[in-house]
Amino acid sequence: MREYLLGNTAIAKGLLEAGIGLAAGYPGTPSSEIIESLVELKGDLPLHIEWSVNEKVALEVAAGASWTGARAAATMKHVGLNVAADPFMTLAYLGVGAGLLVICADDPFCHSSQNEQDSRRYSQFASIPCLDPADPQEARDMTIYGLELSERFNIPVMLRPTTRVSHARADVEVNGGRPPTGESHFVKNPARRVALPSHARPLHNELLAKQPEIEEELESCPWNQLTLKGETGVIAAGIAGLYAEEALMDLDLDHSLLRVGGYPAPKRLIRRLIEHVSRLLVVEELEPVIEEQVLMLAGETNPSLDILGKEEHIPRWGELDLLAVKNALARMNGLEIEQRGPLPAAKMLPPRPPALCPGCSHRATYYAMRRVFGKKAIYPSDIGCYTMAVGMGTVDTCLCMGASISIASGIRFGGEGEGICASLGDSTFLHSGMTGLLNAAYNQARITVTILDNSTTAMTGHQPHPGTGVTATGQTTVQISLEALARALGAGLVESVDPNDLEGTMEGFQRARDYPGLSVVIARQPCVIKARRGGARPRAFQVSDECQGCRICVEYGCPAIEFDGEVARINNLCTGCGVCAQICPASAIKEVKG
Ligand code: SF4
Ligand code: SF4
Numbered sequence: 001m002r003e004y005l006l007g008n009t010a011i012a013k014g015l016l017e018a019g020i021g022l023a024a025g026y027p028g029t030p031s032s033e034i035i036e037s038l039v040e041l042k043g044d045l046p047l048h049i050e051w052s053v054n055e056k057v058a059l060e061v062a063a064g065a066s067w068t069g070a071r072a073a074a075t076m077k078h079v080g081l082n083v084a085a086d087p088f089m090t091l092a093y094l095g096v097g098a099g100l101l102v103i104c105a106d107d108p109f110c111h112s113s114q115n116e117q118d119s120r121r122y123s124q125f126a127s128i129p130c131l132d133p134a135d136p137q138e139a140r141d142m143t144i145y146g147l148e149l150s151e152r153f154n155i156p157v158m159l160r161p162t163t164r165v166s167h168a169r170a171d172v173e174v175n176g177g178r179p180p181t182g183e184s185h186f187v188k189n190p191a192r193r194v195a196l197p198s199h200a201r202p203l204h205n206e207l208l209a210k211q212p213e214i215e216e217e218l219e220s221c222p223w224n225q226l227t228l229k230g231e232t233g234v235i236a237a238g239i240a241g242l243y244a245e246e247a248l249m250d251l252d253l254d255h256s257l258l259r260v261g262g263y264p265a266p267k268r269l270i271r272r273l274i275e276h277v278s279r280l281l282v283v284e285e286l287e288p289v290i291e292e293q294v295l296m297l298a299g300e301t302n303p304s305l306d307i308l309g310k311e312e313h314i315p316r317w318g319e320l321d322l323l324a325v326k327n328a329l330a331r332m333n334g335l336e337i338e339q340r341g342p343l344p345a346a347k348m349l350p351p352r353p354p355a356l357c358p359g360c361s362h363r364a365t366y367y368a369m370r371r372v373f374g375k376k377a378i379y380p381s382d383i384g385c386y387t388m389a390v391g392m393g394t395v396d397t398c399l400c401m402g403a404s405i406s407i408a409s410g411i412r413f414g415g416e417g418e419g420i421c422a423s424l425g426d427s428t429f430l431h432s433g434m435t436g437l438l439n440a441a442y443n444q445a446r447i448t449v450t451i452l453d454n455s456t457t458a459m460t461g462h463q464p465h466p467g468t469g470v471t472a473t474g475q476t477t478v479q480i481s482l483e484a485l486a487r488a489l490g491a492g493l494v495e496s497v498d499p500n501d502l503e504g505t506m507e508g509f510q511r512a513r514d515y516p517g518l519s520v521v522i523a524r525q526p527c528v529i530k531a532r533r534g535g536a537r538p539r540a541f542q543v544s545d546e547c548q549g550c551r552i553c554v555e556y557g558c559p560a561i562e563f564d565g566e567v568a569r570i571n572n573l574c575t576g577c578g579v580c581a582q583i584c585p586a587s588a589i590k591e592v593k594g
Helices: 007-017 033-041 055-067 078-083 085-094 119-126 136-153 197-219 240-250 267-276 289-301 322-332 344-348 361-373 385-392 403-413 426-442 482-488 502-514 528-533 552-556 579-583
Strands: 002-006 022-025 048-051 072-077 100-105 157-159 169-173 225-227 232-237 256-260 279-283 306-308 421-425 448-453 493-497 519-524 540-543 561-564 567-570 589-592
Touching (some): 002 007, 033 048, 048 055, 078 119, 100 136, 119 157, 136 157, 197 267, 289 306, 361 385, 361 421, 361 502, 493 502, 502 519
Parallel strands (some): 022 048, 072 100, 421 448, 493 519
Antiparallel strands (some): 561 567
């Protein structure tokens, strides 16, 4: 049966077809739709699906299920693997029960990420096999194969789709889902499951000993394909394999081609290619993982081989596309280079910096924060929608999930005497901000922490979390109180404010600023998009004749406020938060009744 599917949905289909019993993940673009598709597609199948509080927890939950006999998957984006690196590395030693797939979506070109990482490096580091799909069909097929491979070699397997694969749509051959495979029963085996040094040493040997067998298996997997033709060769990895195939066709070149989709990279196939060609281009996104292998093997088998790859021919950063690969091949063959013209749509569109939505309560929170703490204060912030408030002067740092509070403490203990007000979202606080708050309390950092609580994980598509009282599958569950949590972690003062009430919010910030210890402000308003989807009817506001043209409301930055000649105007993007009416010194912005 063929279905037109998003890459991430194809992965979800593959998981269901493979009979998984559990999937756990933390939302992160481009991986989020895997869990969401599973929730949609699972039907009556008895499997557990969850949004975990972070990627480390997701992988640990998946490991527990696998050890109990249920095939399991943990989903995350590349930066999430940094959070999950601890269990990831040791799971390679301890192995699996039923198949365990670590689905880690990479984001070359940082489309929606704070960095570019090549997770193939992590798989090498951990000695864990990695499957690198080129399209949604391969993503579905590799998902099923990866779980089988995991069981066969008693090792977690990584599936590493990139943004282009996760978010591409294609016709995919699929079958129906099936109930979880195998019996569920946890068998105690401390020598395999307890990573004590005395257990870890032999397990490390075991992990190393199985590598040649894994290499042998992947050598002949269907995604490592060698076509020997002319004396010039190309090796292309993952989605770049498709670009290379198409570019060779377009340029009518008779080159040999090795497409690589399974790691460890297939040494025998690489050797065969190296022996056959005199010149070789290696095409892979981000890191020179295969190129390094080629360099090593060429030293043994064909030292005179001319190897072209990173830096001069293929960039080590960003995303590849057909034109980039075509031009690399053209350069290599002395053919004419095709110039990259601006896309017609890009020509027409004015540059548009990312901005908070009209009526987003984060804007009001930051406005109040800056009014109270002032220009000189220091504002460490975090990963989420609110990072877009950088233009408001209230986002001075942003490192990684949950780092805002620890960085604020570091700035204080580093000797800074100015006011310090950190900010992070509700989901980010629950992901990894809690430990920073505990540390700040324990070490007596005099800082203010603002939790911008919009009651969802907004940036990745409104996923629930423990503060929302709803699970991934929509069931009502325990709702964690951020106030109680902040107090339990040691905050001396906890203020709850409604950002749409500007005066009340500023008073809350004043008390927090003046508190001689660790204070927390919880600024709570539901995400405007989610509220409107939930049926909330916006109030209407308009500017009256009393407008004096001072532009104070425009400077506030809501996209629903424009300047029209000498006066302000509210356009139909307005969501009726009413904050601009509180800011206008002439009281010219009024609610339209009736
Ligand atoms: S009420 Fe004012 S601030 Fe709120 S969304 Fe409308 S225009 Fe923007
Ligand atoms: S703040 Fe009030 S007076 Fe000033 S431009 Fe806006 S609507 Fe007009």
